[in-house]
Every structure is written in structure tokens, then in C-alpha cells.
Amino acid sequence: CSLNIVITSLGSVGLLRLVGVSWSWSLAAGLGLYLGTSSWKYFYIAARTAKRDLNGLYVLLRVKLALWRYMRNGSNILSIFAQTVKRHPNKPALIYEATGETWTFTQLDEISNSVAHWARSQGWVSGDVVALFLESRPLYVALWLGLAKVGVEAALINFSLRCDSLLHCIGVSGSRAIVFGAELADAMLDINSSISQSMVRFCTGDLSAEHLARLGAQPLEPLLATASRHPPSPCVPHKGMNDRLFYIYTSGTTGLPKAAIVVHSRYYRIAAFGHFAFRMRPSDILYDCLPLYHSAGNIIGVGQCLVHGLTVVVKRKFSASRFWDDCIKYNCTVVQYIGEICRYLLSQPVRPSEKNHKVRLAVGNGLRPSVWEAFMERFGVTQIGEFYGATECNCSIANMDGKVGACGFNSRILPTVYPIRLVKVNEDTMELVRDSRGLCMPCRPGEPGLLVGRINQKDPLRRFDGYASQESTKKKIAHNVFKKDDSAYLSGDVLVMDELGYMYFRDRSGDTFRWRGENVSTTEVEGILSNLLHQTDVAVYGVSIPGVEGKAGMAAIADVTGSFDCSSFLQNIQRVLPSYARPVFLRISPQVDTTGTFKIQKTRLQKEGFDPRLTSDQIYFLNSRAARYEAVNEELFTTIVEGRVSL
Numbered sequence: 001c002s003l004n005i006v007i008t009s010l011g012s013v014g015l016l017r018l019v020g021v022s023w024s025w026s027l028a029a030g031l032g033l034y035l036g037t038s039s040w041k042y043f044y045i046a047a048r049t050a051k052r053d054l055n056g057l058y059v060l061l062r063v064k065l066a067l068w069r070y071m072r073n074g075s076n077i078l079s080i081f082a083q084t085v086k087r088h089p090n091k092p093a094l095i096y097e098a099t100g101e102t103w104t105f106t107q108l109d110e111i112s113n114s115v116a117h118w119a120r121s122q123g124w125v126s127g128d129v130v131a132l133f134l135e136s137r138p139l140y141v142a143l144w145l146g147l148a149k150v151g152v153e154a155a156l157i158n159f160s161l162r163c164d165s166l167l168h169c170i171g172v173s174g175s176r177a178i179v180f181g182a183e184l185a186d187a188m189l190d191i192n193s194s195i196s197q198s199m200v201r202f203c204t205g206d207l208s209a210e211h212l213a214r215l216g217a218q219p220l221e222p223l224l225a226t227a228s229r230h231p232p233s234p235c236v237p238h239k240g241m242n243d244r245l246f247y248i249y250t251s252g253t254t255g256l257p258k259a260a261i262v263v264h265s266r267y268y269r270i271a272a273f274g275h276f277a278f279r280m281r282p283s284d285i286l287y288d289c290l291p292l293y294h295s296a297g298n299i300i301g302v303g304q305c306l307v308h309g310l311t312v313v314v315k316r317k318f319s320a321s322r323f324w325d326d327c328i329k330y331n332c333t334v335v336q337y338i339g340e341i342c343r344y345l346l347s348q349p350v351r352p353s354e355k356n357h358k359v360r361l362a363v364g365n366g367l368r369p370s371v372w373e374a375f376m377e378r379f380g381v382t383q384i385g386e387f388y389g390a391t392e393c394n395c396s397i398a399n400m401d402g403k404v405g406a407c408g409f410n411s412r413i414l415p416t417v418y419p420i421r422l423v424k425v426n427e428d429t430m431e432l433v434r435d436s437r438g439l440c441m442p443c444r445p446g447e448p449g450l451l452v453g454r455i456n457q458k459d460p461l462r463r464f465d466g467y468a469s470q471e472s473t474k475k476k477i478a479h480n481v482f483k484k485d486d487s488a489y490l491s492g493d494v495l496v497m498d499e500l501g502y503m504y505f506r507d508r509s510g511d512t513f514r515w516r517g518e519n520v521s522t523t524e525v526e527g528i529l530s531n532l533l534h535q536t537d538v539a540v541y542g543v544s545i546p547g548v549e550g551k552a553g554m555a556a557i558a559d560v561t562g563s564f565d566c567s568s569f570l571q572n573i574q575r576v577l578p579s580y581a582r583p584v585f586l587r588i589s590p591q592v593d594t595t596g597t598f599k600i601q602k603t604r605l606q607k608e609g610f611d612p613r614l615t616s617d618q619i620y621f622l623n624s625r626a627a628r629y630e631a632v633n634e635e636l637f638t639t640i641v642e643g644r645v646s647l
């Protein structure tokens with residue numbers, strides 16, 4: 001019925017245009033699927049997924065419609081927050097768990113006003129950047145919100161960073177000033193002489209005058225206390241939905257963190273998707289123990305307060321032993337997690353409090369399928385809201401119906417409504433695989449592929465605002481993906497979709513293999529062997545032997561000097577590795593791969609296995625009876641393959 005409301009309110013032509021493009025495409029694609037596959041299968045999939053897809057479509061339309069209205073009348077996050085304040089001025093907005101301090105919506109608004117006046121008095125103007133380097137607390141929110149009120153953009157710095165990476169993040173933000181927490185004074189002292197003298201420093205929290213002087217910093221609290229609590233006079237120029245709100249740093253798979261731009265519409269979109277996809281209620285109280293320098297804590301969590309008027313409990317730092325007690329103390333109904341948190345909670349001793357809470361929903365990402373159900377059962381949490389999406393990515397997906405293990409879905413019936421796709425990729429190099437026309441090749445169900453999202457700068461939901469650095473932006477975009485001359489955002493993550501369209505992180509089976517009923521972790525064994533061999537390059541993988549269950553361990557070892565000695569190697573590994581983890585095969589390679597792709601070539605190595613005809617590298621077999629490694633020639637190879645040798 002709610003879908004009806006949206007459909008009937010689609011009357012406005014602008015919105016129709018907004019969703020219309022995807023619609024016509026989807027109908028064509030849906031029909032294509034219908035004609036292209038056997039019809040019973042189409043109807044089977046449709047019947048199994050129609051409810052899920054309609055719900056997804058409803059959430060998508062609802063967010064788009066709201067966003068479209070806000071854009072049309074020139075709203076931004078600040079005016080949306082002002083409306084929230086007006087709705088319930090005296091409701092608790094933020095509660096600080098460490099002190100129990102509670103700020104109502106009016107108080108949060110007033111404190112951010114004083115931040116705005118203080119910022120203006122510093123001479124900062126629209127477009128200036130100020131770095132925030134402090135642990136989570138309500139003032140964190142008031143700071144970036146207040147700065148935004150006068151058009152100043154905050155750079156939210158990871159408070160665990162130190163020295164070079166900290167300097168890097170402050171440097172790339174181009175900040176004019178930094179606000180740091182007293183708890184991070186030591187980290188600031190480490191970099192004091194390396195940051196520009198012209199960078200103004202403010203400290204929040206208790207720090208002695210002596211310390212402040214050493215850091216050349218001014219205490220922030222007295223400045224805020226004397227600033228006006230009234231709204232700052234309207235800032236010029238006005239910020240719209242497409243303007244910058246703040247920067248969040250994303251830790252890429254390679255290199256130093258990159259500053260991702262968060263515009264107002266992105267903040268709204270992420271918060272609203274979380275809200276509607278997981279059916280949060282205005283009366284919910286959300287427990288936010290994730291760091292506020294990141295989008296999970298600051299947008300999905302705090303966004304529920306600013307945009308939707310929920311009370312949010314801010315925890316300074318996650319604590320596994322206090323988690324459920326906190327939830328009880330503050331009557332929390334929604335908690336946030338990242339995968340690790342669930343594991344830590346499960347490893348805690350059983351406490352009565354863990355079932356006496358009112359938590360209904362846990363929202364987050366990275367919950368392992370192996371602990372998913374154990375988590376729900378043990379703690380009595382009935383709904384898991386697992387999602388996938390990076391701060392800067394336009395290819396977020398969410399698991400709205402609690403399918404165990406999935407991080408989201410895309411419709412199989414109308415796949416183009418939401419233009420994300422899994423495309424074939426060479427997992428060793430992460431290069432896209434292209435067909436004869438130069439386009440990317442979509443994956444079929446069960447085939448692992450790179451998640452990509454089509455880029456369309458006109459649609460706020462599909463924008464990619466990029467990173468502060470142009471260079472970083474370019475690397476994340478590919479062209480000619482769905483069709484000629486289009487562009488798409490590359491998520492960098494490999495997922496698998498099942499028959500019904502549920503998406504899963506690819507089973508990292510390449511990282512472990514089973515041998516004699518035990519799980520062998522390749523990275524663990526690689527680490528141990530590499531240590532033994534003075535940090536030489538080592539790649540460990542499992543190879544199949546016909547007729548033998550599991551995979552036998554094989555280690556490829558770089559030996560440039562030609563000094564590798566099998567017998568001392570065997571003596572050493574008998575000391576440090578359990579028998580099942582000792583490599584059954586060795587492959588000694590005279591070259592070191594200077595490009596560092598030795599490990600990356602595992603798939604090729606795995607394919608070649610222990611067949612001496614496929615390589616000129618020397619291969620050895622661990623004869624466990626004789627307790628020595630023996631060179632594998634064609635004869636020994638045949639003996640092993642025919643099962644005539646004891647393993």
C-alpha cells in the first residue's frame with residue numbers, strides 16, 4: 001500500500017524523468033530475460049523475489065522522491081536538521097555514554113551555532129577546510145555541523161593515525177586549522193614541528209596550560225562559551241545539496257588514506273537509505289559505538305539523529321564487555337556493528353544482560369555468515385541490517401530481508417532499475433575482462449565479479465563526487481563498461497550473486513584449504529615460512545592430488561642465491577608448523593618477482609601444480625616415511641598421481 005502512495009505521487013513530470021530512464025530500460029531487460037530463458041525459471045525467480053524487489057523499489061523511490069523535493073526547494077542538511085529541531089526541540093538528540101550527558105535537539109542546534117560564530121570570528125569563509133582530530137563525543141557532531149553552517153568544511157581525521165599517516169591526512173585536506181582532543185595531545189606533539197606554523201590549533205578537553213603552550217594551541221571551550229548561540233546570519237553563498245559538507249578518509253587497499261568528498265545529498269542519501277531499508281522508527285534509540293570520523297558512525301548512525309530525529313547514544317570507544325549493559329542503560333533498540341564487533345561480542349563470557357536488552361535491529365557490514373545466526377540467537381537480536389557500500393561509492397547495496405550471509409541484492413527481474421553490475425575481472429590483477437567490442441562482460445549467477453556502478457552526474461543518487469585528489473578519482477573510474485562511452489565506478493570488491501540476485505562477498509576459499517580434516521591458512525603459513533627464510537618471497541596454496549580428499553599444501557619459494565637447503569628447511573618447519581600445515585610440495589624458483597606479484601600469481605602456480613613438465617623450477621615432494629624432500633621427476637609425478645605413494 002505504501003508503494004501505491006509513491007506511485008500515485010509520481011505525477012510530477014520531473015520525478016518521472018528521474019526514474020523513467022531506468023524504467024524503460026528495465027522493462028526491456030525484464031522482457032529480454034523472459035524471452036531469453038525458459039519461462040518457468042523466470043516465473044520461479046519472479047515469485048521468489050517479487051516482494052523483496054518491490055520493497056527495494058519502494059525504498060529507492062522514497063529516497064529519490066524526498067531527495068528530489070529537497071533539491072527543488074534548495075534544502076540542504078542544515079535546513080533538514082532545522083526542521084528536525086522544530087519537530088521536537090526538547091527530545092534528547094545525542095547522549096554521551098562516557099558521562100551520561102544529554103543534549104536535546106535545541107541544545108545541539110545552539111552549540112553548533114556557537115561553533116559557527118567562533119568559526120566566523122576566526123575569519124574562515126565558505127570553502128575553507130578545518131581538520132577535526134578527536135575521539136567520538138557529541139561535540140564532534142556540533143563541530144562539523146557548526147562549521148557547515150558557515151560553509152566551512154571539516155576534514156574528519158581517523159583518531160588512530162599517528163606520525164606520517166596523520167601528517168598525510170592533514171596535508172591532503174588543505175586545512176587552515178585543526179581542532180584536536182586533549183586525549184590526542186601526544187599524537188599532536190609528535191607532528192608538532194612538521195605541520196605548518198600557520199595552521200591554527202585548538203584543543204578541546206582538559207589540557208594543562210603548559211601542554212597547550214608546547215603545542216601552540218588555544219583551548220576551545222572558553223571560545224565557544226562566549227560565542228553567540230543564535231543562528232549565524234545566512235551564509236553566502238548558499239550551499240545546496242550538491243555542495244560539499246565534509247571529507248571522510250577511506251583506507252584504500254593500497255597506499256595512504258584518500259579524502260573522499262561528502263556532499264549534502266550523499267549524507268542525506270546514506271542516512272535515508274539506512275533508515276528506510278531497515279525500517280527504523282522515529283522512537284528508536286540508536287547505539288553508535290563506531291568512530292565518528294567514518295561514514296558508518298557519522299552518517300548511518302548520527303544521520304538518524306540529524307535527519308530523522310532519532311536519539312543517538314555516542315560511545316567514546318567500542319567496549320565488548322560494556323556493550324549490552326550500555327544498551328540496557330539507555331534503552332537502545334538499534335545497534336551498529338562492523339564484523340569484528342560481532343566476533344568480539346560472541347567471544348565474551350555469557351552475561352545475563354546480553355538478553356535483557358530491547359535491541360531489535362543490528363545495522364552494519366562485514367558480519368560473517370559463520371557467526372550470523374549464532375549472533376542473532378545468542379543475543380536475541382531479531383533483525384540484521386547488513387549492507388555494503390563505501391563512503392564515496394555509488395554502488396551501495398543492502399540486505400533488506402535478512403537473507404543470511406548476503407550483503408545485499410539486485411533484482412533479477414528488473415536488473416537495470418539499479419544500475420550496478422558484477423563484471424568479469426582477472427582476480428590476480430583486478431583488471432576488467434572485456435569482450436570483442438571492448439565492453440565489460442556481466443557475470444552469470446555463481447560467477448565471481450567486480451561490483452561496478454554506472455555513473456550519471458545528473459542524478460544525485462548516481463553521482464560520484466570523487467576524492468579531494470584528481471589522481472585518485474581517475475583510478476576509480478572505468479569507461480565503456482555497460483555500453484560505449486559510459487563511465488562506471490569500480491568498487492574494488494569481488495562479489496558473487498546467486499540465482500535469486502542475493503549478493504555475497506566472495507568466499508575467500510583461496511585463503512584457506514583443507515588437508516587431513518584441518519583448515520590451513522595460506523597467509524599464516526606464508527608468514528611463518530617467510531620468517532624462516534629471512535623474509536624471502538613465499539606463496540602458499542593448495543593443490544589437488546587425484547583420489548585424495550582435500551588439498552595438499554604447496555609452497556613456492558624464491559631462491560635467487562641458489563642456497564636453499566631442503567633438509568634444514570624440513571628441520572625448521574618441523575619445529576614451527578603442525579604436521580598438517582607443512583608443505584607437501586615445494587617449488588623453488590630462481591627468480592624473485594621484483595614487481596611483487598609473486599603472491600598474486602598464485603592462480604597460475606596452483607594450476608601448474610606439482611607437474612614437473614609444466615615448469616623449469618625444481619619441485620620437491622615430502623616423503624613423510626623417509627622424512628625428507630625428494631625431487632619430483634616425471635616418474636615420481638606419475639607415482640603420486642596414480643596413488644602409489646603414501647602421503
Ligand SMILES: *C1O[C@H](CO)[C@@H](O)[C@H](O)[C@H]1NC(C)=O
Binds near residue numbers: 418
Ligand atoms: C556511481 O557513481 C557514478 C558517478 O557519478 C554514477 O554515474 C553511477 O550512476 C553511480 N552508480 C550507482 C549505482 O549509484
Ligand SMILES: *[C@@H]1O[C@H](CO)[C@@H](O)[C@H](O)[C@H]1NC(C)=O
Binds near residue numbers: 069070073075
Ligand atoms: C522543502 O521540501 C521539503 C520536502 O518536501 C519540505 O519538508 C520543506 O519544508 C521544504 N522547505 C522549504 C524551505 O520550502
Ligand SMILES: *[C@@H]1O[C@H](CO)[C@@H](O)[C@H](O)[C@H]1NC(C)=O
Binds near residue numbers: 249250
Ligand atoms: C584508522 O586508522 C587505524 C590505524 O592506522 C586503522 O587500523 C583503521 O583501519 C583506520 N580506520 C578507518 C576506518 O580507516
Ligand SMILES: *[C@@H]1O[C@H](CO)[C@@H](O)[C@H](O)[C@H]1NC(C)=O
Binds near residue numbers: 192196197213214
Ligand atoms: C609546536 O608548534 C608551535 C607552532 O608552530 C610552536 O609555537 C611550538 O613551540 C612548538 N612546540 C614544540 C615543542 O616544538
Ligand SMILES: *[C@@H]1O[C@H](CO)[C@@H](O)[C@H](O)[C@H]1NC(C)=O
Binds near residue numbers: 329330331
Ligand atoms: C528506559 O525505559 C524505562 C521504562 O520504559 C524508563 O523508566 C527509563 O527512564 C528509560 N531510561 C532512559 C535512560 O531513558
Ligand SMILES: *[C@@H]1O[C@H](CO)[C@@H](O)[C@H](O)[C@H]1NC(C)=O
Binds near residue numbers: 518519
Ligand atoms: C574449517 O573450516 C570449515 C569451514 O569454514 C569449518 O566448518 C570447520 O569447522 C573448520 N575446521 C576446523 C578444524 O577448524
